[in-house]
Amino acid sequence: MKVLVGSNNPAKVNAVQKVFPNEQVEGVKVSSNVSLQPFSDEETLEGAINRARQCAQMDKDVIGIGLEGGVMELEGRLYVCNWGALADEKGNLYTAGGARIALPDEIAKELKRGKELGDIMDEYTKKQNVKHHEGAIGIFTNHLVDRETMFMHVVQLLRGQMEFTLIRTKNGFK
C-alpha cells in the first residue's frame, strides 16, 4: 500500500512517514481548494478533505492523507488549528483534529489584516520557512511541540480510526 500526502511540506510528509514506517510515503502537490489562509475549523477541515480525496484517486492501492493548518476564532481569541483527513479508494473518509493554541495578539492583528500565518511567523522570528520546520506551534510552545509532532498525532488518530474500522468489519462487531 502506498500513502500519498497532499503536500510537499516536510513537516507534513515526515509526520506521515513516522506514523506509517513500513509503507511507501510520498508527498504530492494538490490544491486544498480553500483559502491560502483558512479562517475557521470548517474551512480548514474542508481543505484537509479536499487534499485527501484527490490523493486517494491518483493511483490504485493507495490511501490519501490531507493535512491542513488554519486559524479559528473562539471567545475573541484567534487559535492556530489543524485538521487531517484520510481517504481510501473505496470512498471511506476518516477525519481528525489536532492541537490548537491561542496566538498572541500581535500575530492575530496581522492575520486579521489579511496576512498568511506562515509569512507572519517568518517576519516575527526573522527565520525562513518556519511553516516547514517547527511552525507557529513550535515557536509559541518553546519547541515543546513542533509542527511535525503535532501532525504526527493527527495522523495517528487517522490511522487508528482506519484500523478500528477494518478490524470491526473483519470481526463483524458493531
Ligand SMILES: O=P(O)(O)OP(=O)(O)OP(=O)(O)OC[C@H]1O[C@@H](n2cnc3c(O)ncnc32)[C@H](O)[C@@H]1O
Ligand atoms: O505546502 P502546504 O501543504 O500548503 O503547507 P503550508 O505550510 O502552506 O500549510 P497549510 O496550507 O496547511 O496552512 C495554511 C496556512 O496557515 C499557515 N500555517 C498554519 N499552521 C502554521 C504553523 O504552525 N506555522 C506557520 N504557518 C502555519 C501556513 O502559512 C499557510 O499559509
Ligand SMILES: [Mg+2]
Ligand atoms: Mg499552504
